[in-house]
Amino acid sequence: MTILDQPIARLDGTPTTLGEITGGRPALLVNVASKCGLTPQYAGLEALHEELADAGFTVVGLPCNQFLGQEPGSSEEIQEFCSASYGVTFPMTEKIEVNGEDRHPVYAELVKVPDEEGEAGDVQWNFEKFLVDGTGTVVARFRPGVEPGDPRLQDAVRALVSSAS
Template sequence: MTTSFYDLECKDKKGESFKFDQLKGKVVLIVNVASKCGFTPQYKELEELYKKYQDKGFVILGFPCNQFGKQEPGSDEQITEFCQLNYGVTFPIMKKIDVNGSNADSVYNYLKSQKAGLLGFKGIKWNFEKFLVDSNGKVVQRFSSLTKPSSLDQEIQSLLSK
């Protein structure tokens, strides 16, 4: 079992290993994303946050997931192209994964174990749930799909200043 955020590893959109130890000292926002969801326009605000704070030690990792209404049916290449063409996304988009169930990716199993959602529910309820991780690798906050990325600005600023 993973004992630290920095022990995590996943696959990037090309299927290559992405080790979380490279995120040490950074504030990280992890989001399960989908291209055909009512929340898809959040990509715009996510990209704005990323551009605003990336030079200050902020990273966003997007994890495409097709578990909610089959709203992310494309291949990893199609997803990346969609994000870039429609929202100018430059933050890292990882390989498509499951976030719930027996095939859930270890990244999401770890995140859910660290911060439960509303009423203690551990599962991911829908696309665009967000986990905010501080520069020490602690999962400090979990936000529902309804939370607009722009509303996280103050909290991100605060974590970056620590």
């Protein structure tokens, strides 16, 4: 079983799996929050999603309220905020936990993967990014301070998308 097989719900509560959400395409999985200093990264994530969707790539937002309560809203409030404030069209899941005892099974696997400096372990903050291929294998991990437009992230995404096509 891969992370793509793990049950999760869409933001509207519809049960699904990560594989159904991504369609087996390469994806950037991001724990997101609406009231964080990094929230403006939504704009860059949406731009990346729009630019590469036709090439077989998607961004997936996984709302999380574990970091100073920065995602306190209901699913409807999260959807409205993301749509109205940043024009988000990429798929979003239900609110989940990424660290601790109630960590979602998807993140139980993701946190085993080291970042660019070889550090694995807990998600540090909102907007940590995991690049996965169409089979659910994690290709790269980017800490929250790595913006969607960062050349390291952009190069990794483009290399993955080109190798998948």
